[in-house]
Amino acid sequence: MNDSSIREKPVPNPPPHVVLLGAGASRAxxxxxxxxxxxxxxxxxxxxxxxxxWNELVTxxxxxxxxxxxxxxxxxxxxxxxxxxxxxxxxxxxxFEEMELPxxxxxxxxxxxxxxxxxxxxxxxxxxLLLQAHERNRGVCKLPDLRFLHGCVSYTTCIEHDVLGSExxxxxxxHKKLTTGHLIYPEADKDYARDSFIKxxxxxxxxxxxxxxxxxxxxxxxxKTDYNARQILLDAWGDEESRGLSHVELIDIASPDHLSxxxxxxxxxxxxxxxxxxxxxxxARWPRRTFEWKRNASFYGLxxxxxxxxxxxxxxxxxxxxxxxxxxxxxxxxS
Ligand SMILES: [Zn+2]
Numbered sequence: 001m002n003d004s005s006i007r008e009k010p011v012p013n014p015p016p017h018v019v020l021l022g023a024g025a026s027r028a029x030x031x032x033x034x035x036x037x038x039x040x041x042x043x044x045x046x047x048x049x050x051x052x053x054w055n056e057l058v059t060x061x062x063x064x065x066x067x068x069x070x071x072x073x074x075x076x077x078x079x080x081x082x083x084x085x086x087x088x089x090x091x092x093x094x095x096f097e098e099m100e101l102p103x104x105x106x107x108x109x110x111x112x113x114x115x116x117x118x119x120x121x122x123x124x125x126x127x128x129l130l131l132q133a134h135e136r137n138r139g140v141c142k143l144p145d146l147r148f149l150h151g152c153v154s155y156t157t158c159i160e161h162d163v164l165g166s167e168x169x170x171x172x173x174x175h176k177k178l179t180t181g182h183l184i185y186p187e188a189d190k191d192y193a194r195d196s197f198i199k200x201x202x203x204x205x206x207x208x209x210x211x212x213x214x215x216x217x218x219x220x221x222x223x224k225t226d227y228n229a230r231q232i233l234l235d236a237w238g239d240e241e242s243r244g245l246s247h248v249e250l251i252d253i254a255s256p257d258h259l260s261x262x263x264x265x266x267x268x269x270x271x272x273x274x275x276x277x278x279x280x281x282x283x284a285r286w287p288r289r290t291f292e293w294k295r296n297a298s299f300y301g302l303x304x305x306x307x308x309x310x311x312x313x314x315x316x317x318x319x320x321x322x323x324x325x326x327x328x329x330x331x332x333x334x335s
Contacts, residue, residue, distance in 0.1 A: 024219025141326025
């Protein structure tokens, strides 16, 4: 396989490329907020979103100083604040629920269109914007599987049939109304097995990571408080020996030194790629062909000419570009 053929001749049924998204990805995608200017908060910015409701709770409980996650966790461990915490959770949910994608193409459009149906995106974000990007591009070509590792405000599903739905939809198999999933709130020791939808998504991501040829982590820094998440991912990723040719690709505005400390256990032999800008990533340079690029580089030592990317302000133009790329896969009955 030479470098010019990877666009035209995609490999059938490749192993998965897994992408993990954190709050930094939504922030990078919507630096000025959503369609209506609503800001995408990082975890530590949630007190600003909550305002008085949070300040009053902090005063009433006399919670020790700390970040939002540790304070929430501390309050939850005390009895007597169930109603107050429910009000906090409702407020957070409402804030995210009202978010809308802008009409122009966003990084999330490039992301969902840039991966194939064998690929998996596991997101830690509650906002509905990735799901909205998936919804508006579904007719263009086959898209990756989406999994919500901390839940998502507008995601609905059927517990029996693994359906990716949104509010008000019914299951295409059993015709029952789809159920809204829960959000995992920021407790330090998150138990993913407690919620059946979240457990299902974790199991699928874990399996995909196990079989993946490439792992991209976009705006997620695996904080120490996400101990369970780190451990599940690390167990699935495997040991250094089995990952000799694998890279972890980090898309993050932080410096590589800081990031590699967090991700050291995942990076065999220092094989880490780091990009500040999504448009320098493997998904932007070899959209829907990351497996072919990786295989050429790792097994044959061949560089691959970039396949992408179509930079445009028109969603229609972007979709037409990807439709053509996707048709090359469909022509051979591929994913
Ligand atoms: Zn069903």
